[in-house]
Amino acid sequence: MLQIAHAQWLMALFLLYTGWRNLREGHGWRAVFWLILGVLFAGGDAVLRASAAGHALPAQVAGVAVIALALIAPRLRSGGVTEEHSSAQRLASAVRLGHRLFVPALVIPGVTLLVALLGDHLAWHGHRLFAADRMTLTGLALACLLSLFAAAWVTRSSPVRGLVEGRRLLDTIGWAALLPLLLAALGQVFTRSGVGDAIAHLTTAWLPTGSALVCLLAYALGMVVFTVIMGNAFAAFPVMTAGIGLPLLVVQHGANPAILGAMGMLCGYCGTLLTPMAANFNLVPAALLELRSPYGVIHAQVWTALVLLAANLALMALLVFR
Numbered sequence: 001m002l003q004i005a006h007a008q009w010l011m012a013l014f015l016l017y018t019g020w021r022n023l024r025e026g027h028g029w030r031a032v033f034w035l036i037l038g039v040l041f042a043g044g045d046a047v048l049r050a051s052a053a054g055h056a057l058p059a060q061v062a063g064v065a066v067i068a069l070a071l072i073a074p075r076l077r078s079g080g081v082t083e084e085h086s087s088a089q090r091l092a093s094a095v096r097l098g099h100r101l102f103v104p105a106l107v108i109p110g111v112t113l114l115v116a117l118l119g120d121h122l123a124w125h126g127h128r129l130f131a132a133d134r135m136t137l138t139g140l141a142l143a144c145l146l147s148l149f150a151a152a153w154v155t156r157s158s159p160v161r162g163l164v165e166g167r168r169l170l171d172t173i174g175w176a177a178l179l180p181l182l183l184a185a186l187g188q189v190f191t192r193s194g195v196g197d198a199i200a201h202l203t204t205a206w207l208p209t210g211s212a213l214v215c216l217l218a219y220a221l222g223m224v225v226f227t228v229i230m231g232n233a234f235a236a237f238p239v240m241t242a243g244i245g246l247p248l249l250v251v252q253h254g255a256n257p258a259i260l261g262a263m264g265m266l267c268g269y270c271g272t273l274l275t276p277m278a279a280n281f282n283l284v285p286a287a288l289l290e291l292r293s294p295y296g297v298i299h300a301q302v303w304t305a306l307v308l309l310a311a312n313l314a315l316m317a318l319l320v321f322r
Contacts, residue, residue, distance in 0.1 A: 003131040007141030012042035073175035104151035115139025183232035196242030212253040224271040231277025233268025273305035
């Protein structure tokens with residue numbers, strides 16, 4: 001049975017491989033950074049089991065390792081492994097492969113969607129193929145693995161080449177590769193520390209909560225603002241939903257929670273287009289594309305974000321309370 005833990009072990013192996021290659025090439029700090037992260041991925045389930053059993057030491061060691069990552073990150077040199085092929089060679093390869101290059105990219109959403117929709121019904125000799133817990137994430141991990149083999153087939157190369165290129169890309173991105181994980185965790189930290197309750201208190205104190213549209217506007221714009229601050233709509237969602245979405249819109253005004261959640265996330269994604277905190281979306285591409293301004297991607301997205309937000313607000317007003 002495939003579980004999300006299997007994906008975590010694969011990621012741990014890849015991170016350990018990246019650290020080992022950097023160690024062999026003399027990139028000491030970079031090697032230590034990826035090796036520590038690989039160990040954290042490999043031992044995550046063990047830490048959770050130990051914590052559930054009342055043993056605090058493994059979690060404390062993991063916390064020290066996370067602090068070590070934060071201390072090492074500023075020491076990482078910018079830039080990754082040197083590209084083996086010239087720009088002309090890469091362009092010639094892209095022209096030769098043409099639209100076939102999209103095949104590996106399309107495998108990822110296709111397989112993920114199939115597992116999400118059909119995973120409950122897939123079995124082999126009476127045994128489920130996918131664990132019910134976090135099935136969509138398991139499907140995404142499987143899709144990424146299949147995409148690696150699809151890329152090898154399209155380019156007539158070895159899957160090992162994918163590992164080499166993946167390592168090069170990871171070193172190029174550097175510590176920013178961890179931002180999605182850190183920002184998603186930040187949302188849970190904010191929720192558990194009572195930020196959602198504080199937002200609910202401020203909303204009821206300063207806004208006319210008897211108006212459903214005012215509450216809806218506060219929720220939608222709050223999703224944008226918190227996403228801009230935290231760089232991730234998934235981090236903003238639990239905070240705004242706990243503070244405004246559930247108590248005011250769903251309970252008080254009878255909003256449809258499914259529509260509210262889906263469209264509220266889209267408001268957050270509009271904020272993602274506007275913030276440098278979403279480094280993996282906005283700053284890393286600017287660095288990889290060698291744009292003149294590190295904020296060039298954001299500048300190109302501003303009007304798209306604003307138009308999309310306006311359209312989404314109008315649709316929310318029409319659909320959320322139906």
